[in-house]
Amino acid sequence: MRVTSAWVILPVLATVxxxxxxxxxxxxxxxxxxxxxxxxxxxxxxxxxxxxxxxxDDFVYVLKQLIKDGKTGSYFEFIDVAKHLADDVVDLDAAxxxxxxxxxxxxxxxxxxxxxxxxxxxxxxxxxxxxAHNVVPDVVRQTLAAEFSELLPRKVLIAKENDLxxxxxxxxWTELVAKYIIAIAASVSGDFHRSVNxxxxxxxxxxxxxxxxxxxxxxxxxxxxxxxxxxxARAVIAYERWADARDAAAMDxxxxxxxxxxxxxxxxxxxxxxxxxxxxxxxxxxxxxxxxERIPRSMRDATWHLNVAFLAGYGGNLFQSSQHYKKAAxxxxxxxxxxxTEDFMSSIVAAENDKPQIHYCLGYFNLKIKGxxxxxxxxxxxxxxxxxxxxxxxxxxxxxxxxTEISAKAA
Numbered sequence: 001m002r003v004t005s006a007w008v009i010l011p012v013l014a015t016v017x018x019x020x021x022x023x024x025x026x027x028x029x030x031x032x033x034x035x036x037x038x039x040x041x042x043x044x045x046x047x048x049x050x051x052x053x054x055x056x057d058d059f060v061y062v063l064k065q066l067i068k069d070g071k072t073g074s075y076f077e078f079i080d081v082a083k084h085l086a087d088d089v090v091d092l093d094a095a096x097x098x099x100x101x102x103x104x105x106x107x108x109x110x111x112x113x114x115x116x117x118x119x120x121x122x123x124x125x126x127x128x129x130x131x132a133h134n135v136v137p138d139v140v141r142q143t144l145a146a147e148f149s150e151l152l153p154r155k156v157l158i159a160k161e162n163d164l165x166x167x168x169x170x171x172x173w174t175e176l177v178a179k180y181i182i183a184i185a186a187s188v189s190g191d192f193h194r195s196v197n198x199x200x201x202x203x204x205x206x207x208x209x210x211x212x213x214x215x216x217x218x219x220x221x222x223x224x225x226x227x228x229x230x231x232x233a234r235a236v237i238a239y240e241r242w243a244d245a246r247d248a249a250a251m252d253x254x255x256x257x258x259x260x261x262x263x264x265x266x267x268x269x270x271x272x273x274x275x276x277x278x279x280x281x282x283x284x285x286x287x288x289x290x291x292x293e294r295i296p297r298s299m300r301d302a303t304w305h306l307n308v309a310f311l312a313g314y315g316g317n318l319f320q321s322s323q324h325y326k327k328a329a330x331x332x333x334x335x336x337x338x339x340x341t342e343d344f345m346s347s348i349v350a351a352e353n354d355k356p357q358i359h360y361c362l363g364y365f366n367l368k369i370k371g372x373x374x375x376x377x378x379x380x381x382x383x384x385x386x387x388x389x390x391x392x393x394x395x396x397x398x399x400x401x402x403x404t405e406i407s408a409k410a411a
Contacts, residue, residue, distance in 0.1 A: 043108070044111065051112055071201045079104070081098070123167075131148070134188065199230075206219050238257055272307065276288070301331060306325070306333065353386075356386040
């Protein structure tokens with residue numbers, strides 16, 4: 001009888017042990033973020049269970065609702081890790097280890113304590129944050145860290161009495177800064193669409209709250225700058241696609257991207273791209289030249305002179321075109337720029353072979369910039385064969401002179 005009881009008890013005991021082990025394993029498992037979500041993990045440790053409940057109800061819960069709210073709420077998965085995991089996050093290395101284990105993109109970690117300050121009991125919140133991003137240059141990483149340190153509510157004292165509003169405000173503050181930092185990380189990682197949406201979400205919310213609070217004022221000032229940075233990056237990528245393959249869709253994308261950037265923004269790179277778009281998409285030479293004229297004289301390099309030279313020549317002013325080619329040659333033109341310029345001009349010649357001035361510009365470029373005399377002769381002959389009537393008499397004489405001299409030397 002006793003033997004029979006033992007055989008009954010042992011399987012039951014084993015089942016209980018397995019069940020306990022499974023419960024322990026599940027409760028101690030590190031939660032994982034879904035692959036299609038931005039993981040937002042919070043790991044706060046507490047020295048008092050009452051404090052823990054208070055902070056979870058009035059800070060963490062509100063923060064979760066805010067993160068999940070707005071135009072970008074669907075991007076996020078919010079995870080409040082268990083106490084035993086949060087207690088192990090004592091420094092940056094431990095925080096990074098937990099962030100990697102969860103697969104989160106953003107992690108907020110720290111401690112919440114009760115402290116007496118001037119005989120008033122306060123909740124003391126010591127927060128730190130880390131954000132995932134692709135490998136970036138040191139200067140970008142330093143900028144990201146500096147913005148984080150400057151904007152995030154790092155050390156916050158909240159009086160225990162009447163603390164509901166203060167907790168809610170700290171949640172709002174944290175949410176906006178977190179989304180702003182994540183937007184920066186998304187941008188440097190190449191996820192421009194998500195980055196723009198996050199910036200816009202923050203900008204909308206900050207605008208609704210007003211800019212009295214210094215951090216909100218800084219966000220209002222910086223986000224338009226960040227959006228221009230993204231617009232510039234997108235424009236450059238579209239231009240490079242067009243330059244590599246003459247992809248018309250890329251040029252359309254470039255134009256639509258430039259339209260998202262304020263016309264008053266006059267960084268040389270942007271106005272140059274506007275000039276290129278005006279010519280390539282619309283053959284609007286006056287507008288293209290108008291854009292290039294916005295670049296200060298002190299910043300007009302050889303590339304600027306090459307661009308103006310071509311536009312002036314295309315518009316029929318071959319004297320002005322020659323002057324700018326000479327100035328480009330005096331400044332020195334990099335081999336890559338020579339290659340890109342020749343490729344572009346050749347594509348225009350192929351598309352508009354009946355315009356003599358383009359042949360002349362290409363010939364002058366090959367003669368004075370590239371130093372390719374034989375190719376210059378071909379271009380000048382094409383110019384002479386297409387010019388009609390009394391057009392470009394001075395340039396015709398010069399073309400004949402150069403063709404004769406080069407041909408005589410080659411003979």
